[in-house]
Amino acid sequence: MKNVYLIADNIYSPLGDTTAQNFEQLVNNVSGVQQHDNEAMSDEPFFASLFEKDEFVDADYTKFEQLLIASITGALKDSGVNPSDKKTVLIISTTKGNISLLETEQPSPELDERIALHTSAKLITQHFGFVNEPIVISHACISGLAAMITGMRLIQSGQYDHAVVAGADVISKFILSGFQSFQAVSPGLCRPFDAGRDGINLGEGAATVILSAEEKPTGEAIELVSGAISNDANHISGPSRTGEELYFAIDKAMKGAGLQAGDIDFISAHGTATIYNDDMESKAITLAGLREAPVNSLKGFYGHTLGASGLIEAIISAQSLKQNLVIPTKGFKQQGDTNPVNVCSQLISKPLNICLKIASGFGGCNAAIILTKS
Known part of the structure; x- marks a missing residue:
């Protein structure tokens, strides 16, 4: 089977717009998780990693879609991968997509279509000029890894040479209240694997990795x-x-x-x-x-x-x-x-x-x- 390499990537999060910025923040022990007092999302203060409200103003795309566009743009830059190549596929990973529109829009068949994950995938495909049908992976919290595994297998099979794998989710009252109903949200900063752990913090972000059968000439690929x-x-x-x-x-x-x-x-x-x-x-x-x-x-x-x-x-x-x-x-x-x-x-x-x-x-x-x- 063909080898599969990570030849380009991007992380777009409250910690930074590039992978390099994000990694530097982690090395310096900087967290994006902060306390928020936002009654539109929760009656009680909560801890989460969220973007600033005024970062996403493009009326043609939702915040979820703008996150994907920003991250995919960052990964494609200088990657040498052409979205219009028939041997390139787009794979999108998400759990909630545009579900937050339920909070702001009236129920209608149009809303049903706008919320559908395939609608967002089609818009992203058209934005970048991908010629192949996009693939959407929505498999709870393993969605990102499942999307990478899917891309790996498609390349190993010879069907594609490149897979642009992008994932994103945004946090809304609908999503936060769901986790609160499970009593799964920590009232403070989360503490993974710690004896005193008491729940999660939620976060917003997007990430893209480009998988390829062709290793970069620099040999820097994983x-x-x-x-x-x-x-x-x-x-x-x-x-x-x-x-x-x-x-x-x-x-x-x-x-x-x-x-x-x-x-x-x-x-x-x-x-x-x-x-x-x-x-x-x-x-x-x-x-x-x-x-x-x-x-x-x-x-x-x-x-x-x-x-x-x-x-x-x-x-x-x-x-x-x-x-x-x-x-x-x-x-x-x-x-x-x-x-x-x-x-x-x-x-x-x-x-x-x-x-x-x-x-x-x-x-x-x-x-x-x-x-x-x-």
């Missing part, structure tokens, strides 16, 4: 070696209590890459800072024999960016490999799981070659990918 998806079918919102199903995805991804536990230099976890998710991930990591590998979660910097989270965290992981730096888990202080893992609590500088990125989501879905220096 390779997406393998990926796997599983589903535990445990509960509509509660993760598996054993971690076996996420372990199944991890094991399959590692076997697909021909790796053993000792080969993994660090793990980028989902790390939502909810009690059950972090405990489940710890169990899965333990089952995989990876308790000694450094583990980090970026939710303390970005909040949970939903359909963009897997992409943002995979891109940061790729940068970590390039720069030999493991970003710490902001908010973590004390081990809080029955199967404690090696949570990274400070910046680690050491030679890095291989990263395992994992994610889990509502409905019991799990995903794992392997990134390596090419």
Whole structure:
């Protein structure tokens, strides 16, 4: 099969407009999560990573679509990839899309069509001049990794040479209230894997990675070696209590890459800072024999960016490999799981070659990918 390389990327978030800006902020321990007093979104103050209100003023596109356009533009710049090439495909990852329009528009067939994810995908396709039908991946919180795995497989099959994989989500009252109804939102800053963790912070953001069968001449690309998806079918919102199903995805991804536990230099976890998710991930990591590998979660910097989270965290992981730096888990202080893992609590500088990125989501879905220096 063809090798698949990450040849260009962009993160567009409250921390910065480029991947480089975002990574620098993380290295400097700067978080986008802040307290917000916005009665239009919540009756109570809440912590989240949000864009400024006046950043998105284009009447032709929604905020969600403007985020995608900004990130895709940043990734395509100097990439050498032509959207009008028949061997290039656009894959969009999101969980909510334009669902916030339900709060501002009257119900109608037109609204139904405007909210539909395929409508946004068509608009983005036309904006950039992609000639192929876009693919939309909306698979809860593993959407970003599932989109990368889809792009990888399409390239490996020979159907395409390039896949532009972009993900975004915005936070609205509709979305925030849903998580509040689960009592899953932390009243303060989230603390992934910590003994005192009490819920998530949400976040807005977009990210794009361009996958290609052609490695950049500079040799700076990271390779997406393998990926796997599983589903535990445990509960509509509660993760598996054993971690076996996420372990199944991890094991399959590692076997697909021909790796053993000792080969993994660090793990980028989902790390939502909810009690059950972090405990489940710890169990899965333990089952995989990876308790000694450094583990980090970026939710303390970005909040949970939903359909963009897997992409943002995979891109940061790729940068970590390039720069030999493991970003710490902001908010973590004390081990809080029955199967404690090696949570990274400070910046680690050491030679890095291989990263395992994992994610889990509502409905019991799990995903794992392997990134390596090419």
